[in-house]
Amino acid sequence: MPFSLFLKVIHLPLIKILLRKELINIVMIYSWRESEMPTKAIKFLLLLVSIILVFLIPYAILKTEYDLILYGGKIVDGTGKGFFKADIGIRNGKIAKISRWKLRFARSSKKVRIDGLIASPGFIDVHTHIEPYLLTKGPFIGENFLRQGITTLITGNCGTSLINVKELSRWISKKGSLLNIATLIGYNSLWENEVHGSYRKLLPQEIRNITKVLCKSLEDGALGLSIGPYRAGNVVALEDIEPLLKIVAERGGVFAIHLRDEGVNQIEALKEALSIADKTGVTLVVSHFKLSGPINWGKAEGRLNLIESFRKKGVKVFMSQYPYTASSTSLDFLMPLWAKKQPTKIYSLLRDSRSREKIKMDMIRNLENNGWKDLSFAYIAWCRTSELNGMNIKNISSIREFLCKPTGLQTSKISNQVEVVLDLIERGGAQMIYHDINENDMLLIAKYPYVVFCSDSGVRTPGVGQPHPRGYGAFPRIFSYYVKEKKILSLEEAVKRMTYLPSLIYQIKNRGLIREGYWADITIFDYDEIQDLATFSQPFLPPKGIKYVIVNGEVVLNQNNIEMKFSGKFIRRAF
Ligand SMILES: [Zn+2]
Incomplete structure (x- = not known):
């Protein structure tokens, strides 16, 4: 019932009646005889309570106004626990109320029924490469990410990033972005910013300068440091960057590494990364973890055991993965x-x-x-x-x-x-x-509880080239392949690895859960329908089953339509 109708038909007449009765009672109370006092006093008290309640209920309803209420969804909240049914009230970009009943008569500018659909925290893509589309004249769109249900992108991976984090955050608030964006600082880019195309050993002054730029970037909100075996990443030894990793560790950042070798020498490269994390205390993320080449196939279990042995020593190690048996690089x-x-x-x-x-x-x-x-x-x-x-x-x-x-x-x-x-x-x-990964290895890695998911994609331009389908399919494929077809993960566990776990690893505050007070980054999908459609021959096909994507309280994907709300924010590391 609309609120105005409620006021006219029920509320106001009720108050009139009660007021009339109250006056009668006040007159009566002075004429009560001693013997009648107890019953009459109780009646009077009841009347007073009724009056207070009748005034309070509409006041409470009036006060709880929302910008958007999602009704009837099944909430997979990101913690890994089983789903529950509830409505979600969103106000000022945040989740203001989660309740089974209390939002039924609440006022809201917009109401959407999502009966039978899953409402989960927006997916966090921990490994992307979107640099060419940042600091441009126009806003950031990233349609291929949005259609997968991704609400936050972490870029600056494999050693390559923008250097000026403050400039990035200003650009996002000025030009706008459909998605939230966070960045790592790439060691390779720090090097090139200082040395410009030379690959000799760094001079002490150059090391000091690089350290300074890293500290400034971390202060401005960068999530940590990344490195990859490209250009400078091939000439530096990890022990040379130990002081930088200690700085990152002290500030609670991560060290994301594209291993020096993912093929025949992968185990040495992995040991090198684990040892430096052990030594410096930095949180290590092994990027797009895989075992490339037939020589490595079938060895995932051994590698996971090695990682587990470091975890048991207290080393904080995580990995990211995309759900395909092919990789992509230059x-x-x-x-x-x-x-x-x-x-x-x-x-x-x-x-x-x-x-x-x-x-x-x-x-x-x-x-x-x-x-x-x-x-x-x-x-x-x-x-x-x-x-x-x-x-x-x-x-x-x-x-x-x-x-x-x-x-x-x-x-x-x-x-x-x-x-x-x-x-x-x-x-x-x-x-x-490169079709270079073994299926069983991929599945074993996906099952490991400290693996989070990623697309490892850039912004896609449909029709240009024949790129990896992960650019349009990685996240829906986690559900269609890992959860529904292979049954190696539960729905709730898969959601946790795309939302809450990344938010903990990368120190992203108040995102990654459906929880009151958290930012309203919400992805709504049909569990039965969700599926990646992009293939190696048709890599630009968007997935099906993603119904709505909400970024900071704004619906930016509405069924299949992208709404240019640009509600995305620059995300700083929480510290
Ligand atoms: Zn990489």
Whole structure:
């Protein structure tokens, strides 16, 4: 019943009646005889209580006004506990009330019925690469993340980030963002900011400068430090950055590492990271944790045991993961380490016939050491020759051989395939998809309770290239594949690993739970329907089943429509 109608029909007439009775009683009380006193006094008291109640109830209803109320949802609150049914009242961007009954007659500017749907905290994507879309002229949109139910992005991973965190936070409040954004500081970027394209050992003054910039960034809200085996990340030893990690640890930040090697030498790289976390006390996040290459397949259990042994010693270790058996990175990742350590000289090395031959031989040896017989596992996601997008290196090599020598059987040798790789690098490189992960290893890792989930994606532009489907599918796939198909996680556990656990690891305050007083970042989805649709051949298909996404109290995804509310905020580390 509308409130005005309630006032007219019930409330005001009731007050009139009561007031009339009260006057009669006041007159009567003076004429009461001694014997009548007890019953009449009780009657009078009851009348007074009724009057007070009749005044108080509408006052309470009037006072509780909301901007949005979600009715009838099943709440999976992020703690990992079983779902419960309740309504959610949102006011000033925050969850003001969660109740089974109390919101039924409350006033609200907007009411949405979500009967039968799951309402969970908005998903936190702990590993993204959105730098090219920050500090731009327009606002941040990130449609491919939003359609997955993600409300908070953590960028600045694998060593690459913006350096000026204050500038980022100002840009977000000025230009706007559909999603919340937080950032790590990339060590590789700190280095390049200081040394500009040189990969020698740092001078003491340069180290002091880098330390200063890191401290300032942490003060301005960065979540921690990241590093990756790109450029400077290949020339620095982890022990060299020990003082920086101590600073991060003191301030409660995280150290997110893309391991130096995820292939044949992964165990050494993992031990190096675990040891430095043990030594410095920093919270370690092993980014997009995986075991690449046939040589590693089936070894996930051993790696998890190693991690567990460090956890038992009190080392804070977590991992992130995306739910696919393929990874994605640049083509020059296949180059030998000695060449990668000289990123500015790559082209001249490739032009020199002797060093080119050495690169080629080392690449073949490296592929064999990792258990690969050819490059059929390596697909082009994007390169300048767009006709090659979506093809694998072995096929490209076979076609090239056929065109050069169109007779006889085409059996592309690995050396010819590596030549294709080098030619592509010389022509501007390529973003690749490597089908290099074992399914069982992936599932074992997903089950480990200290693994959180991520897309490892950038902003997608539909139609450009043939990128990894994780950009549109990673989070819904956790539900459709891990929860519903493989049944390795419960719904509640999956939600916890996308929401509450990341908020604890990365020190994000008042988000990650459906709880009164928390920011209203809420994802509403149909459990039966939720599914990723993006595939390696159709990577831009949005998932199905995500019904609403609410960011800081504003509905930004309404069924399939994106509403340009730009309610996203810059997220600082809580300290
Ligand atoms: Zn990475």
